[in-house]
Amino acid sequence: MVDDAIALGVKHAALNCSLQRFVDLAGKPDSIQFPFEGHDYFFLPGPVAQLDAEVKPLSDRGVVVSLILLNYEGSDEALNRIYLHPRYDREARTNHMSAFNVVTPDGIRYLRAEVAFLAQRYSDPAAPHGRVWNYIVSNEVNSHWWWNNMGHATAGEVASDYERAVRLVHDAVRTASDNARIFLSLEHHWTIRYSPATPDRSCPGRELLEDFARLARERGDFDWNIAYHPYPEDLGDPRFWNDKTAQPGEDTPRITFKNIEVLPRYLAAHTELLWQGHPRHVILSEQGFHCRDVPEGERDQAAAYCAAWWKIAHLDGIDAFILHRHVDHSQEGLNLGLWTHKPGSIATPDRHRQMYEVFRVADTPEWEKAFAFALPVIGIQRWEELLP
Numbered sequence: 001m002v003d004d005a006i007a008l009g010v011k012h013a014a015l016n017c018s019l020q021r022f023v024d025l026a027g028k029p030d031s032i033q034f035p036f037e038g039h040d041y042f043f044l045p046g047p048v049a050q051l052d053a054e055v056k057p058l059s060d061r062g063v064v065v066s067l068i069l070l071n072y073e074g075s076d077e078a079l080n081r082i083y084l085h086p087r088y089d090r091e092a093r094t095n096h097m098s099a100f101n102v103v104t105p106d107g108i109r110y111l112r113a114e115v116a117f118l119a120q121r122y123s124d125p126a127a128p129h130g131r132v133w134n135y136i137v138s139n140e141v142n143s144h145w146w147w148n149n150m151g152h153a154t155a156g157e158v159a160s161d162y163e164r165a166v167r168l169v170h171d172a173v174r175t176a177s178d179n180a181r182i183f184l185s186l187e188h189h190w191t192i193r194y195s196p197a198t199p200d201r202s203c204p205g206r207e208l209l210e211d212f213a214r215l216a217r218e219r220g221d222f223d224w225n226i227a228y229h230p231y232p233e234d235l236g237d238p239r240f241w242n243d244k245t246a247q248p249g250e251d252t253p254r255i256t257f258k259n260i261e262v263l264p265r266y267l268a269a270h271t272e273l274l275w276q277g278h279p280r281h282v283i284l285s286e287q288g289f290h291c292r293d294v295p296e297g298e299r300d301q302a303a304a305y306c307a308a309w310w311k312i313a314h315l316d317g318i319d320a321f322i323l324h325r326h327v328d329h330s331q332e333g334l335n336l337g338l339w340t341h342k343p344g345s346i347a348t349p350d351r352h353r354q355m356y357e358v359f360r361v362a363d364t365p366e367w368e369k370a371f372a373f374a375l376p377v378i379g380i381q382r383w384e385e386l387l388p
Contacts, residue, residue: 001326001349002057008338008360012320013058014136014285015051017067019114020074020083022047036113043117055122056130064320066134066227066285067118068185069169071098082106085161087151099150100138102164111165115172123177133180135173136227136285137166140187142208143194145201155203159211163219166212170222181281183227184212190262192245192253205255206266213273223275227285228263230256235334238289238304241378241386248388257287257308261388264317283320284312288336291353297335298354303374305355309362310371311386323359 005013024031024042031042059065071083073096085099085107101107115135122132140147144158162184170182186205187194194202209226216222233243233256240246246258250266268279289304291297305323312321327349328337338356339349361370375381 002054004349005326006057006061006063008356009363010058010063011363012064012066012283012322014066014068014322014324015054016070017051017118018070018072019111020072020076020079022051023079023083023110023114025076025078034113034117036116037109039109039113041110041113041117043114048121052129055132056127059127059130059132064134065122065130065132066136066183066283066320066322067122067132068136068139068285069100069115070139071100072096073098082110085150087153088149089145089151092145092149092151094146097139097147097149099144099148099158099161100165100168102161102168108168112168112172115169116175119173119176119180123180134183134227134283135169135180136183136185137169138162139185139286140229141184142186142189142205143202145195145198152200154200155207156211158203159208160215162208163212163215166224167216167219167222170224181225182223183225183281183283183285184209185227185229185285187229188231188233188254188256190253190255191251206250209273217272221275225281225283226263226267227283228255229286230260230263230284231287232256232289232304233258236290236292238291238301240289240304241307257304257311259388260284260311260318261315264315268317279317282318283322284318285320285322286324287321288324288334289355291335291337291355293335299373299377302354302358303377305362306358306371306374307378307386309358309367310383313363314383314387 022043024044027042034041055065083101085101086103088098100111121129138148141162173180190205193204232240233245233254240257243256243258245253246256250262255262264282267273289301291301312318325336327339327347328335328341329347330341338359340351342348342350358370361367
């Protein structure tokens with residue numbers, strides 16, 4: 001709900017961008033023709049206009065828009081042959097999301113052309129379609145079986161293919177913008193993996209990041225950054241201040257809001273991870289707080305947002321904190337929204353939760369009064385107690 005987001009005063013927005021849905025292999029007369037590197041590509045005007053309608057009203061109001069580039073399996077097998085990774089395992093039907101195909105010539109050229117099309121469309125200084133500043137490549141890649149599937153794979157194999165994909169996106173974006181930023185996507189498992197019983201389905205985030213950085217240096221380093229998801233230890237419990245596996249050192253099992261300072265500190269401390277002498281940029285591009293079905297559910301959800309917002313606002317090294325979600329999604333299994341959804345619907349907004357109001361007043365002079373209820377919930381007397 002773009003109008004509601006603007007009324008809430010958001011400064012950042014992350015939009016899912018499923019790449020297959022834009023592509024027209026038949027080259028219909030009304031499709032948008034895009035010549036690129038000796039080939040003509042065609043993009044469907046309807047889906048492109050829908051993305052314009054999300055990007056432009058946000059960017060026109062100064063919101064920094066991030067596109068999350070996703071590679072869903074589709075119903076068109078000709079497109080699947082181009083876009084799906086050759087090792088994509090169709091048995092991984094949880095999310096139907098493939099790693100990007102950076103293996104075959106057609107996969108490489110279509111991915112490069114489509115990203116260049118998006119970058120050119122959303123980098124025009126006149127902004128007739130709006131502006132996009134951040135491109136996030138895939139989703140939670142350290143849990144690759146579920147979100148970036150290339151079959152059963154080691155951390156090294158995932159890192160190698162992912163480095164090629166991120167580099168390709170970076171180079172394609174640079175055909176239109178010198179300043180847009182490219183981001184890796186990692187979830188909160190840091191030195192442990194999501195699925196310890198099946199080590200070829202996920203890997204620790206730090207291991208993947210270090211493998212990625214090493215390969216990037218070997219192949220010619222470039223300006224990549226990190227989009228992190230510091231969900232609570234238990235996604236079903238918003239009270240992250242109780243997280244046991246979020247420890248203060250860089251060997252912590254997880255990085256959640258409880259110990260989020262570990263991530264920028266780690267990036268700054270290791271010279272091999274720096275870019276031109278400076279730490280990589282970090283945005284928190286997806287994280288939320290589940291509203292439990294208990295009497296104090298809305299209170300605890302709102303308190304968790306208060307604590308997370310205050311902490312991020314007082315830490316160096318993090319550029320953005322983008323809440324997930326705007327409205328509950330019935331198929332997600334968690335109630336993360338500022339809004340509930342109407343019973344029987346998937347994500348039709350129904351009513352505001354308590355978190356809506358604290359979200360609205362964050363970054364305004366009203367925050368302290370509105371947040372005061374959260375202090376005893378968290379078990380602190382002063383907000384400074386949240387800092388390391």
